[in-house]
Amino acid sequence: MSQTRTIVIECLRFHPETDEAPYYQSYEVPFTEEMSVLEGLQYIKDHLDGTLTFRWSCRMAICGSCGCMVNDEPVLSCQTFLRDYHPARIRVEPLAHFPILRDLAIDQTDFLAKLESVHPYLIPSTGDDPGDQPRHQTPDQVQDYLGYAQCINCLLCYAACPQYGLNDAFTGPAALALLHRYNADSRDAGKDQRMEVINAEEGVWGCTLVGECSEVCPKHVDPARAINQNKIASTQDYFLRFLKPRGRR
Numbered sequence: 001m002s003q004t005r006t007i008v009i010e011c012l013r014f015h016p017e018t019d020e021a022p023y024y025q026s027y028e029v030p031f032t033e034e035m036s037v038l039e040g041l042q043y044i045k046d047h048l049d050g051t052l053t054f055r056w057s058c059r060m061a062i063c064g065s066c067g068c069m070v071n072d073e074p075v076l077s078c079q080t081f082l083r084d085y086h087p088a089r090i091r092v093e094p095l096a097h098f099p100i101l102r103d104l105a106i107d108q109t110d111f112l113a114k115l116e117s118v119h120p121y122l123i124p125s126t127g128d129d130p131g132d133q134p135r136h137q138t139p140d141q142v143q144d145y146l147g148y149a150q151c152i153n154c155l156l157c158y159a160a161c162p163q164y165g166l167n168d169a170f171t172g173p174a175a176l177a178l179l180h181r182y183n184a185d186s187r188d189a190g191k192d193q194r195m196e197v198i199n200a201e202e203g204v205w206g207c208t209l210v211g212e213c214s215e216v217c218p219k220h221v222d223p224a225r226a227i228n229q230n231k232i233a234s235t236q237d238y239f240l241r242f243l244k245p246r247g248r249r
């Protein structure tokens with residue numbers, strides 16, 4: 001049984017219906033060696049202040065819903081431990097670059113629209129309906145996209161991305177990584193549709209290669225790599241347009 005100590009958790013609070021501006025509220029929380037930041041927030045909710053609002057579900061880095069800023073770093077609160085900050089206090093805030101719905105819960109509307117814009121599903125070629133038959137892939141073909149399929153939509157990469165912070169029209173890391181996940185799949189024939197998203201001003205060229213998205217990603221998706229690969233694809237597409245106008249490929 002590990003010893004109980006206490007740590008001060010300072011939470012950003014904001015209820016838009018009643019508060020004029022966000023403010024910070026501090027809570028002293030007893031914790032044990034194995035307690036996560038999420039469990040600290042749950043302690044506050046259960047024992048100190050039932051009005052504190054935050055999202056969570058799986059508690060095991062799978063659902064992607066518990067993302068927040070801890071001492072200015074985007075993290076999954078279920079995967080971040082209070083022991084690593086003690087004896088200093090910690091500051092917990094909603095993910096940067098998103099509007100606040102309430103306290104630590106952000107409005108994800110913008111991201112969901114971007115996700116939809118990249119056609120995040122397999123688009124078969126015309127006349128290529130396998131019916132009930134399986135579509136076999138080699139291990140190498142699976143490896144081409146498997147890493148990009150690990151995204152849990154936690155949005156840490158958007159909170160870490162200075163370009164998204166400056167211009168929220170930028171499609172952003174996770175949506176572009178998911179776009180690449182389907183383009184890299186041997187069963188997909190939707191590249192032309194997605195190329196419009198890639199080539200758009202707010203597509204891959206909105207990225208300035210900072211790379212923080214890949215640094216903070218808890219699932220090692222490496223969105224920066226996906227974006228770089230699509231900058232190459234976009235450049236090739238630009239030159240191919242001169243040789244073969246669209247519709248004649």
Ligand code: SF4
Pocket residue numbers: 150151152153154155156157158173174177213216217218219220221222223
């Ligand atoms: S790419 Fe990584 S950091 Fe970004 S949403 Fe997906 S899992 Fe989260």
Ligand code: FES
Pocket residue numbers: 056057058059060061062063064065066067076077078079
């Ligand atoms: S609670 Fe699901 S990822 Fe943290």
